[in-house]
Amino acid sequence: MSTEPEIPANRAATLTDVAKLAGVSVATASKAINGRDEVRAATRKKVLEAAELLSFAPNALARGLLGGRTGTVGLLTSDLEGRFSIPILMGAEDAFGAGQVSVFLCDARGDAIRERYHVRALLSRRVDGLIVVGSRTDSRAPLAGNIPVPVVYVYAPSADPDDISITVDNVGGGRLAIEHLIAYGRRNIAHITGEAGFQAARDRAEGAVAALADAGLTMIGGKPYFGSWDETWGRAAAHIVVERHPEVDAIFCGSDQIARGVLETLRDLGRDVPGSISVIGFDNWEAITAHSRPRLSSIDMNLEHLGAVAGRRLFAAIDGDDPPISEQFPGRVVMRDSTAPLG
Amino acid sequence: MSTEPEIPANRAATLTDVAKLAGVSVATASKAINGRDEVRAATRKKVLEAAELLSFAPNALARGLLGGRTGTVGLLTSDLEGRFSIPILMGAEDAFGAGQVSVFLCDARGDAIRERYHVRALLSRRVDGLIVVGSRTDSRAPLAGNIPVPVVYVYAPSADPDDISITVDNVGGGRLAIEHLIAYGRRNIAHITGEAGFQAARDRAEGAVAALADAGLTMIGGKPYFGSWDETWGRAAAHIVVERHPEVDAIFCGSDQIARGVLETLRDLGRDVPGSISVIGFDNWEAITAHSRPRLSSIDMNLEHLGAVAGRRLFAAIDGDDPPISEQFPGRVVMRDSTAPLG
DNA sequence: CTGAAAGCGCTTACAG
DNA sequence: CTGAAAGCGCTTACAG
Numbered sequence: 004m005s006t007e008p009e010i011p012a013n014r015a016a017t018l019t020d021v022a023k024l025a026g027v028s029v030a031t032a033s034k035a036i037n038g039r040d041e042v043r044a045a046t047r048k049k050v051l052e053a054a055e056l057l058s059f060a061p062n063a064l065a066r067g068l069l070g071g072r073t074g075t076v077g078l079l080t081s082d083l084e085g086r087f088s089i090p091i092l093m094g095a096e097d098a099f100g101a102g103q104v105s106v107f108l109c110d111a112r113g114d115a116i117r118e119r120y121h122v123r124a125l126l127s128r129r130v131d132g133l134i135v136v137g138s139r140t141d142s143r144a145p146l147a148g149n150i151p152v153p154v155v156y157v158y159a160p161s162a163d164p165d166d167i168s169i170t171v172d173n174v175g176g177g178r179l180a181i182e183h184l185i186a187y188g189r190r191n192i193a194h195i196t197g198e199a200g201f202q203a204a205r206d207r208a209e210g211a212v213a214a215l216a217d218a219g220l221t222m223i224g225g226k227p228y229f230g231s232w233d234e235t236w237g238r239a240a241a242h243i244v245v246e247r248h249p250e251v252d253a254i255f256c257g258s259d260q261i262a263r264g265v266l267e268t269l270r271d272l273g274r275d276v277p278g279s280i281s282v283i284g285f286d287n288w289e290a291i292t293a294h295s296r297p298r299l300s301s302i303d304m305n306l307e308h309l310g311a312v313a314g315r316r317l318f319a320a321i322d323g324d325d326p327p328i329s330e331q332f333p334g335r336v337v338m339r340d341s342t343a344p345l346g
Numbered sequence: 347m348s349t350e351p352e353i354p355a356n357r358a359a360t361l362t363d364v365a366k367l368a369g370v371s372v373a374t375a376s377k378a379i380n381g382r383d384e385v386r387a388a389t390r391k392k393v394l395e396a397a398e399l400l401s402f403a404p405n406a407l408a409r410g411l412l413g414g415r416t417g418t419v420g421l422l423t424s425d426l427e428g429r430f431s432i433p434i435l436m437g438a439e440d441a442f443g444a445g446q447v448s449v450f451l452c453d454a455r456g457d458a459i460r461e462r463y464h465v466r467a468l469l470s471r472r473v474d475g476l477i478v479v480g481s482r483t484d485s486r487a488p489l490a491g492n493i494p495v496p497v498v499y500v501y502a503p504s505a506d507p508d509d510i511s512i513t514v515d516n517v518g519g520g521r522l523a524i525e526h527l528i529a530y531g532r533r534n535i536a537h538i539t540g541e542a543g544f545q546a547a548r549d550r551a552e553g554a555v556a557a558l559a560d561a562g563l564t565m566i567g568g569k570p571y572f573g574s575w576d577e578t579w580g581r582a583a584a585h586i587v588v589e590r591h592p593e594v595d596a597i598f599c600g601s602d603q604i605a606r607g608v609l610e611t612l613r614d615l616g617r618d619v620p621g622s623i624s625v626i627g628f629d630n631w632e633a634i635t636a637h638s639r640p641r642l643s644s645i646d647m648n649l650e651h652l653g654a655v656a657g658r659r660l661f662a663a664i665d666g667d668d669p670p671i672s673e674q675f676p677g678r679v680v681m682r683d684s685t686a687p688l689g
Numbered sequence: 690c691t692g693a694a695a696g697c698g699c700t701t702a703c704a705g
Numbered sequence: 706c707t708g709a710a711a712g713c714g715c716t717t718a719c720a721g
Contacts, residue, residue: 017713018714018715027692033715042691058492062411064407064713065715065716066714068407068408069714070696070697083435083436089426089432090427100464105450105467106452109439128407151358267639290603374708376701377706380700404698407697407698408698409698411714413700
């Protein structure tokens with residue numbers, strides 16, 4: 004006679020198995036396992052031991068079917084490739100993991116059809132809520148159709164102001180960069196940035212202009228140099244700026260990649276960074292900032308935090324707590340070696 | 347009297363609702379919707395119209411509870427930050443999306459405890475299978491415990507040879523790089539790479555040494571220069587190599603970041619790239635390769651494809667088709683401007 | 690404190 | 706071809 008519990012080989016243990024082994028009803032077993040207090044301590048102990056012995060793991064599908072929560076959410080991204088989605092996704096995943104929630108990942112790849120398809124699938128799986136992660140800060144069309152669960156938009160806000168959107172304060176980010184440079188005594192500041200078609204570029208520039216105005220200054224060249232987000236543009240634009248405005252003593256760049264290009268040109272030109280010209284980037288993309296010469300100061304938009312907040316706001320909305328509202332979060336200056344006090 | 351169908355406001359339509367509206371039994375409605383052929387065409391049409399009218403979406407939880415498939419898989423990553431996981435994840439997500447499968451994303455953050463926790467959660471949700479994505483090519487301990495569903499390991503192979511592991515052929519990648527340089531007439535080739543503690547570094551070096559030997563050549567310096575994976579090391583190592591071995595006419599780098607550093611030093615030294623010295627990187631990381639001076643040739647390990655294959659292999663395993671086996675995939679040379687035929 | 694019963698939304702033999 | 710019934714694994718009133 005074996006002392007092994009009777010586990011029908013090829014099958015995960017069910018609550019019925021546990022109840023049988025513990026000598027109680029399934030109802031009681033359920034209560035014991037779920038920590039209800041209408042259960043005698045000794046009974047609970049018996050049940051818990053049986054569950055342990057059978058490696059019982061409650062079937063989440065059955066639980067979810069009962070109508071309450073499923074403990075799942077959908078994370079809808081439009082672009083996994085873009086590096087902005089990843090930290091946000093990590094932050095959200097983290098917030099959810101702590102709350103015993105599992106997350107479905109769906110990449111719509113920027114395609115509205117795919118997005119709709121994914122939303123349907125997620126709803127048929129009865130997710131408790133949805134997080135929509137954008138890859139640009141431009142506002143996006145709200146999810147199509149009637150969505151019966153709470154939705155939180157992150158990074159890219161929904162065009163509908165009644166939706167909950169958690170975003171980054173790019174105007175503030177532009178301000179932060181300029182204020183940092185001004186605090187270091189810089190007065191002749193240029194701004195080289197990405198495509199004007201991006202809200203992010205326009206917002207950062209707006210913040211920069213405003214911060215300069217507050218200090219009674221104007222931008223070198225009269226306005227931002229819009230171009231593209233890459234190093235090649237950074238190199239080209241730096242040439243232009245230094246040639247036309249030799250008095251320039253600081254350059255605020257709309258991305259770290261642009262800043263890398265700027266740094267290279269200044270090096271080619273034999274200009275001293277940070278002494279003669281200070282340079283600050285945007286995004287704080289470690290791979291780009293950490294090993295440049297000199298190491299690049301930058302604005303960090305705390306994307307992982309943004310994701311975590313979005314996760315928590317979604318929870319709140321699911322719980323029906325005081326309805327969360329849209330929020331914008333500031334970034335922070337990360338000082339490295341490319342910015343320093345003037346001479 | 348309204349012509350609207352009777353949809354109890356706040357509730358998703360159920361199969362019962364559809365059946366009622368269509369005037370058939372739920373059994374028949376189920377068959378009609380699932381495309382069974384024991385259903386009269388006219389009946390099917392009635393049911394489908396009713397479903398359409400009610401925006402009926404079958405409850406995947408109920409379906410899954412019936413014991414068959416749930417149509418879900420778990421994607422277990424150890425490190426979302428690392429950029430290797432992302433393309434793999436995209437490939438897998440893509441393969442699954444096409445197959446009507448939803449994927450749970452879990453980031454264990456390199457922690458075995460978290461991993462175990464996530465596996466439990468996924469099993470309680472009755473996933474049909476698991477994909478485990480590593481962030482290094484070093485082999486990893488197989489998933490702990492008794493896992494009742496198929497598992498496919500990607501990028502980082504399982505230490506258990508009986509497990510299914512889909513990996514990149516780094517030895518072959520090292521070969522590819524050297525053969526490319528040799529084809530361009532280079533004979534004095536150095537290898538600057540990352541930490542020797544990484545299997546990836548050792549494998550690529552092994553392939554490089556073997557390819558050189560096949561051509562009757564030896565590595566400049568007698569062996570690879572192991573260091574770290576970043577630009578700073580690339581810059582330092584390039585100095586050493588050029589100083590000690592002025593005859594060097596090509597450098598194979600273990601990562602694109604190292605290669606960027608090498609490129610910078612060669613530029614500082616006034617050496618002509620690719621004419622005098624050709625440089626090839628590894629990873630084909632667009633952000634790094636596309637805007638360097640000159641643009642960087644590199645080895646691409648087709649990570650997205652790797653993820654897609656892993657997804658398909660998992661399907662096969664779930665379907666119980668001929669059991670999939672471990673496989674290794676070759677990379678490919680991506681030519682840009684940092685390699686060229688010898689003068 | 691414990692248990693029998695109903696029910697969540699579906700699918701699947703099994704009769705008719 | 707159609708439908709009544711059982712059942713997937715759980716939870717939740719409701720009796721006892």
